[in-house]
Amino acid sequence: MIAAGAKSLLGLSIASPKGLSDSNSLSSHSRSVGVVRSCVSMDGSQTLSHNTNGSFPELKSINGKKQGPLSTVGNSTNIKWHECPVEKVDRQRLLDQKGCVIWVTGLSGSGKSTLACALNQMLYKKGKLCYILDGDNVRHGLNRDLSFKAEDRAENIRRVGEVAKLFADAGIICIASLISPYRTDRDACRNLLPEGDFVEVFMDVSLEVCEARDPKGLYKLARAGKIKGFTGIDDPYEPPLNCEISLGREGSGTSPIEMAEVIVGYLENKGYLQA
Numbered sequence: 001m002i003a004a005g006a007k008s009l010l011g012l013s014i015a016s017p018k019g020l021s022d023s024n025s026l027s028s029h030s031r032s033v034g035v036v037r038s039c040v041s042m043d044g045s046q047t048l049s050h051n052t053n054g055s056f057p058e059l060k061s062i063n064g065k066k067q068g069p070l071s072t073v074g075n076s077t078n079i080k081w082h083e084c085p086v087e088k089v090d091r092q093r094l095l096d097q098k099g100c101v102i103w104v105t106g107l108s109g110s111g112k113s114t115l116a117c118a119l120n121q122m123l124y125k126k127g128k129l130c131y132i133l134d135g136d137n138v139r140h141g142l143n144r145d146l147s148f149k150a151e152d153r154a155e156n157i158r159r160v161g162e163v164a165k166l167f168a169d170a171g172i173i174c175i176a177s178l179i180s181p182y183r184t185d186r187d188a189c190r191n192l193l194p195e196g197d198f199v200e201v202f203m204d205v206s207l208e209v210c211e212a213r214d215p216k217g218l219y220k221l222a223r224a225g226k227i228k229g230f231t232g233i234d235d236p237y238e239p240p241l242n243c244e245i246s247l248g249r250e251g252s253g254t255s256p257i258e259m260a261e262v263i264v265g266y267l268e269n270k271g272y273l274q275a
């Protein structure tokens with residue numbers, strides 16, 4: 001409970017979540033802060049306080065850190081990374097889990113979305129916070145400008161990889177379920193994250209099975225030439241060479257729940273279901 005760790009520091013009252021790391025403690029930053037008034041949240045607990053004029057303390061002035069150099073990243077010039085005293089490790093303690101990305105790749109109809117939902121439900125029941133980035137869904141908004149030609153698929157994966165990285169940094173278990181047909185695009189997402197935090201899950205389901213399922217009728221349209229560049233029909237799919245988890249090979253008889261259990265077991269073993 002946030003109130004349990006509330007700090008009163010020379011007039012600066014900061015709600016300190018259970019286990020806020022000492023290295024991030026705000027106590028040493030309190031000197032330059034003037035008169036402040038605490039906020040009391042709905043449950044009566046004390047939260048981050050603000051100055052009497054209503055503004056929150058200026059973190060830049062209380063940080064007292066030297067400013068780093070300006071950078072150029074892509075087309076963004078003169079930009080600077082801003083640090084915050086509340087870091088990933090603190091968010092993870094709050095959630096009692098470790099942020100990571102479960103990247104589910106496979107043909108259309110291989111069961112990516114079904115698995116993502118089953119996994120989300122299973123982790124939710126264990127009190128773990130997940131968020132699903134599903135290819136179909138993300139293309140309804142953030143990536144609505146992208147087509148299915150190779151460079152747009154690459155941009156689709158790049159953006160989702162970056163968003164997934166932010167979710168992982170938030171301490172959340174992010175499940176990204178996209179066809180993501182190209183190895184280099186998936187590997188680029190892997191390389192955005194610390195070692196171990198990117199778990200590639202391959203839905204190893206044959207084209208024949210996916211086509212027989214055809215829940216949206218897209219394979220039928222692709223076979224009829226009404227959809228061009230459909231993955232597996234007239235567009236490539238490159239299966240992973242070194243994924244962490246491979247699921248769904250015919251004959252294994254794995255249901256979505258059994259598949260989700262495999263991933264939960266993996267996360268438990270690797271320590272991601274605790275801070």
Ligand SMILES: Nc1ncnc2c1ncn2[C@@H]1O[C@H](COP(=O)(O)OS(=O)(=O)O)[C@@H](OP(=O)(O)O)[C@H]1O
Nearest residue numbers: 108109135136148153156178179180181229230231
């Ligand atoms: N040409 C073509 N090829 C493959 N898939 C197509 C295509 N056109 C539309 N769709 C629908 O889009 C869904 C896949 O989107 P993704 O963002 O996951 O694709 S990709 O990762 O950019 O390749 C995919 O959803 P899933 O069936 O859930 O995989 C399809 O419903």
Ligand SMILES: Nc1ncnc2c1ncn2[C@@H]1O[C@H](COP(=O)(O)OP(=O)(O)O)[C@@H](O)[C@H]1O
Nearest residue numbers: 107108109110111112113114213215254255256
């Ligand atoms: N493990 C499974 N075994 C049998 N059928 C499945 C399994 N997972 C999903 N399905 C079915 O296959 C179809 C495609 O699943 P879906 O999750 O939408 O795949 P994708 O997201 O990869 O396109 C759906 O009709 C779904 O009910």
